[in-house]
Amino acid sequence: MSEITRSITEVDGRDTRRRAVRLEATNHEGSFLGKTVAPKKFASGADAGFPFADLLFGLDLGNAPALGFAFPDWRGHLDDVYFRPDMSTLVEWEPGLDAVIGDYWLKDGTPVPLCPRNLTRKMTARLASLGYTATVAVEIEATVFEESVHEARARGYRDLTPLGGSAGTAYHLAKSHDWKAYMNAVADRLDAVGIEWEAWSDEDAAGQIEINLAPGDPIAICDAWARTRQIMREVAFDLGRTVTFMAKPTAGYGQASHINLSLQRDGVNAFYAEEGPSETMRHAIGGLLATLEGNCSIVLPQITSYRRLVDLSGPPVTVSWGISNKTAAVRAVCGHPSYSRLEYRVPGADANLYLALAGVLAGVIAGLERKIEPPEPVTDMAWCMPPGVITRLPDTITKAAAALEEDLILRDLLGSEFVDYWVGSRRWEWMQFHTAGGDPYSELSPWESARYFELP
Template sequence: MSAAEAASNGARAVRLEATNLEGSFLGKTVAPKKFASGAESGFAFADLLFGLDLGNAPAFGFAYPDWRGHLDDVFFHPDVSTQIEWEPGLDAVIGDYWLKDGTPVPLCPRNLTRKLTDRLASLGFTATVAVEIEATVFEESIQEARARGYRGLTPLGGSAGTAYHLAKSKDWYGYMNAVADRLDAVGIEWEAWSDEDAAGQIEINLAPGDPVKVCDSWARTRQIMREVAFERGHTVTFMAKPTEGYGQASHINISLQRDGANVFYAEEGPSEAMRHAVGGLLATIEGNTSIVLPQITSYRRLVDLSGPPVTASWGISNKTTAIRAVCGHPSYSRLEYRVPGADANLYLALAGVLAGVIAGLERKIEPPDPVSEMAWCMPPGVGVERLPDTITKAAAALEADPILRELLGAEFVDYWVGSRRWEWMQFHTAGGDPFAELSEWESARYFELP
């Protein structure tokens, strides 16, 4: 679709959409005439969109690249293949951020996903990915949630916290059915939704597909879940640990195809390509932890026996490990990367996962033996290291990772590491409590964003 055709669809406005580093869905709404005039040249956004933290303060204390720091413009270029009717009279289009010289912004999450997808294609592989979105829904409106400081809220559907629980109240089903209807209306394919472990917690599984397209669907699905909650007088959060109970995740499933065949499949178990992919993922898992667990609260999830992985481990059909290998089927053989929290920016998380897979394939990295026992509560000295358990430990691991620095780009790595250290400083100087199970500072900062 050309810009002129897009602008003449009859919409009264077009919404431009993309994420920042934190995974917040950002954009602006433009008139059809404005959209037509800027669809080729791009739309100016201040570089501060990559510089504001979730408290709306500019992050300092680390080196800025040449294009960042003077409130100069970067340019949003819409991908018109993503343009849809969001609601009557309003179209929506996802895009990427580019610099004046025509090169991609090195920090742009969507550009990074595409960069790694293209790198994988250069090796002759196509990736198919899927994501599990977890969120918690509360009865109270967003206004009431804000008035309460996002604490002491009532889980929608009752207090039962057993996974797959069907005895939910009608308002819970009403919310989920409304979300599914909206997904269908905008053309986002979903496969399943269900009750998750914590009270009020849900999981939605999006259909497998191309990495960039799945990330686009992830961003829009979360926006729909928010809008439906607001419309029905409820509120929803993707915070990694919104209450003192269970946290919530965003597991990534990935398989690789070559000439239409799943190269992760082998009749006898993990194929050579799967083993090498696991090897690369484990070689980068400590550094990638910074990307897939981006916030202070992300690390409060890492508790033995509570669901999330806590060790740099892999296993065959072992959900206690960080990487679960699903083997034995020509179509369904895949890897499940179980570290990401619900607060991760999927574009960046998937870029990091693809980087690990690429490194494993290119360097033929062999993994250690799979873990066959429970990977929680493992004693020291068994040869399985624990994942970094604070935002600063993970940032240091990423800073020291030569593989991720090469594949994701030094500019991205240095900027991301600086922003995580800034987040740590804000927590310790602006009211965070490291000894609380969940501090009021975290609720105020992370409940609504990302």
């Protein structure tokens, strides 16, 4: 019996034969994709990989081929790319079904340049070459509605009823039983597949929740993020509810995906210094700010992402950092040997965490390698500042794409093949919005609800 087969059929001497194994990975848009294979098929293909048409990186969220920009050599004629499973991620998803996460590779054994998981791995390897490892945590925000997904579809994802009542105050405990039943079911599923969570709570908007995953290795946290969102969807389906990770699913508050990051060197938190930010933290902040405008394209990927950037509503709107300042784009938490960290507050809930984290790590790496010093921290509120006082974040998908296209740091670290393709796909998204029914003057157009509510 091969090691691959044994890993499926035997665990601690227990017979755990499954009828199927689900292959899982995100595409560049953040959609969780894959296929389900029989155990024998999985055992025969786990080393060589499983073929997927390259179109999985070429379709937009409306299921149309994205056109109007140059394709790399490996794209364009529906050739296969190959999914290779990471056996360390193999879990029992449910009775009769195992699940495994993997990466996409080309026939010649090189990683697909658009593969989000491989891009995160590339950045963690570059960071390791500098002598650092990263510890990451992520906050997942979502909104849950009383209606089933079928009813939500019939309504065009509009005028839905927030689960748990209309109260929108953060940390509200006066929630109805159906809201708590949903969250308890999610927590039970997370426990069952081994995803460690630290807390969940009511968030600002009606029906909105936040789940905090325990800190860990960048790749492991991204894997946990992808599976947590899948679990939240499946639990909603099972309970007759619906959930969305849109950056702004209603005309009210938006939804974020804050990334918390610390660096360790020889087992010591390299961000800690008694007097405030360490030199390592300062340079990391410098790199993050130097790449902030370009990274907006990656961490704010969709049209609706930019509707969230409103002064006084929570998200950052400026290229800024501050110590314990949640109105800034980068918040520095200082003075704790264990907890000194940076919080990157720009990403929306619709961001693909693998790509978002790759961009964040690229900024950190640039700051460390180039010893980039940050500007002075913002000590006041970073919202509503007079024009010209501080640079504002790009506020449209095309402005952010242009910033990324011109960002030589991100181009160097993430690769021109990724940057050019990503920029082209964002401009395609802008064109689809303006030619297929989007309304730039509404608070939230029906086109956006139809396109983004379920995917990513």
